[in-house]
Amino acid sequence: MNLNTKILQNMPSVKLPKKSTATDMTPFVDVAFLILSFFMLATKFKPPEPLEITTPYSVSSDKLKEEDAVRIEFDSSGRIYFNVTVKNETQDNGLKLELIKQVNSNRNLGLTNAEMISFQNYPTVGSPFSQLKSLLSMSRDQRDKVKQSGVPVDSVNNELATWIGAAKVAFQGHKVFYMIKGDNNASYPTFKGVIDALKKNDEYKYKLITDPKAVPPGTDLYNKPNTIKGD
Amino acid sequence: MADIDVAGGDSGHKKGPGVKKAKKLSTRVDMTPMVDLGFLLITFFIFTTTMSTPAMMKLYMPKDEKDPKDLTEIKESGALTIMLGKGNGIYFYEGQIKADGSNFQSSTYKDIRDEIIKKKKEVIAAHYHTPACEPLQKTAQEKGDPDWKNACKDKDFVVVIKPNKESTYKNAVDILDEMTINRVQRFALIDITDDENMLIKATEQRNGVK
Numbered sequence: 001m002n003l004n005t006k007i008l009q010n011m012p013s014v015k016l017p018k019k020s021t022a023t024d025m026t027p028f029v030d031v032a033f034l035i036l037s038f039f040m041l042a043t044k045f046k047p048p049e050p051l052e053i054t055t056p057y058s059v060s061s062d063k064l065k066e067e068d069a070v071r072i073e074f075d076s077s078g079r080i081y082f083n084v085t086v087k088n089e090t091q092d093n094g095l096k097l098e099l100i101k102q103v104n105s106n107r108n109l110g111l112t113n114a115e116m117i118s119f120q121n122y123p124t125v126g127s128p129f130s131q132l133k134s135l136l137s138m139s140r141d142q143r144d145k146v147k148q149s150g151v152p153v154d155s156v157n158n159e160l161a162t163w164i165g166a167a168k169v170a171f172q173g174h175k176v177f178y179m180i181k182g183d184n185n186a187s188y189p190t191f192k193g194v195i196d197a198l199k200k201n202d203e204y205k206y207k208l209i210t211d212p213k214a215v216p217p218g219t220d221l222y223n224k225p226n227t228i229k230g231d
Numbered sequence: 232m233a234d235i236d237v238a239g240g241d242s243g244h245k246k247g248p249g250v251k252k253a254k255k256l257s258t259r260v261d262m263t264p265m266v267d268l269g270f271l272l273i274t275f276f277i278f279t280t281t282m283s284t285p286a287m288m289k290l291y292m293p294k295d296e297k298d299p300k301d302l303t304e305i306k307e308s309g310a311l312t313i314m315l316g317k318g319n320g321i322y323f324y325e326g327q328i329k330a331d332g333s334n335f336q337s338s339t340y341k342d343i344r345d346e347i348i349k350k351k352k353e354v355i356a357a358h359y360h361t362p363a364c365e366p367l368q369k370t371a372q373e374k375g376d377p378d379w380k381n382a383c384k385d386k387d388f389v390v391v392i393k394p395n396k397e398s399t400y401k402n403a404v405d406i407l408d409e410m411t412i413n414r415v416q417r418f419a420l421i422d423i424t425d426d427e428n429m430l431i432k433a434t435e436q437r438n439g440v441k
Contacts, residue, residue, distance in 0.1 A: 025262030032269030039273060043280030056404040059411055060288040074400075179287070184401040188315070188394040191403060192422075195292060204294065207287040208404060219344070220351075220414040224378070 050124055050144055051075045053183045058210035059221065068092070069177040070167045072160065072194050076185035079150030080194065081126035082163045095170050096120045102166035109133060126150050129159055153193030160197040168201055181209040290407065292420065305417075308357065309387030311350045313343065313406060314423060315398035316431045318440045321406075325350060332430050337438075340405055347390065347413045354388040355381075390415050393423040395431060
């Protein structure tokens with residue numbers, strides 16, 4: 001070190017013009033806010049999800065829409081959640097209350113009004129009927145935090161079929177979509193249990209929620225895609 | 232860009248005596264914190280939002296027919312049975328399974344497409360026109376399919392999908408998607424039989440699938 005500084009001191013001083021290292025950040029700011037505004041406009045907030053689900057890919061191109069729908073979700077460990085969405089939130093909000101009233105009377109659950117309204121506000125359930133009362137008495141945040149065991153679908157006690165049946169009654173006169181959202185690693189019997197519960201209610205048309213992927217080139221669908229949308 | 236010219240239009244204007252010249256302050260603002268803030272917000276938005284909307288895949292199941300009379304019969308020559316097993320295993324046979332299981336083959340999710348295409352071509356090649364074809368052609372024509380004359384050719388081609396208990400939801404969706412990709416008009420998702428399950432188990436053991 002010492003040696004170095006000595007050499008430097010002894011050197012004839014060549015004065016370099018001092019250049020400022022401060023760069024103009026303005027274009028940088030422009031870019032940053034441009035990207036920011038793009039993200040704000042082009043994206044939607046993730047809806048809160050009680051279950052961690054990674055959906056499989058499919059070549060389907062039908063976009064997921066807001067519909068009157070019964071959504072059945074299951075995660076990799078096979079826990080099944082029942083969920084309903086209504087298209088016209090202000091007009092049809094009562095349908096959800098109707099649904100829980102149906103379930104309440106079908107299974108003699110003895111839910112209070114407040115508990116039923118709790119369902120109306122947040123119609124996602126992943127518990128058997130025996131635990132439904134205590135689940136619905138919690139606040140929304142608490143319900144998200146508590147680990148629910150899933151709606152049973154076994155053949156002796158198919159509670160999911162009861163839920164779907166109640167939804168069918170409540171949504172009478174509406175076109176209801178049956179959406180199934182499953183995790184990649186969920187076992188096939190879970191999926192089969194869901195389908196069987198739907199079949200018990202004479203529902204045979206489902207929509208599986210998947211992530212879109214491109215059609216592989218050279219296949220029949222790639223060569224002749226025009227009929228994919230036909231029912 | 233960020234500098235604002237405060238000097239005004241007539242900067243050469245002479246001020247009277249005794250008027251002190253105001254010290255010129257730089258109007259340059261340090262933009263770095265603003266950049267920081269900008270990118271912080273960007274990262275926030277990237278993490279909290281979804282870009283691609285999910286798609287919906289149609290799945291139509293048949294009614295469970297109790298009466299054997301109502302069951303759909305399929306031609307043995309046009310049937311391809313695909314079975315899904317543990318650890319992404321996939322197995323298939325054409326027609327009916329032989330008693331010794333000699334036509335039972337294993338495949339992979341990559342190669343199964345070729346098998347489906349091969350079988351479909353075979354069925355189409357073996358097709359001959361029957362009166363039963365005409366209604367199918369007619370509906371295709373009404374739908375506006377330019378290729379309506381061939382609409383009936385793959386009518387005998389049926390893929391039977393049998394996932395066993397150890398296969399995953401992804402396996403089932405993948406193979407259903409394969410039906411869409413290869414435009415298989417007729418396919419069925421049904422339960423696996425014990426015999427087939429035993430064949431799968433034996434193959435898994437031989438291959439050491441865990």
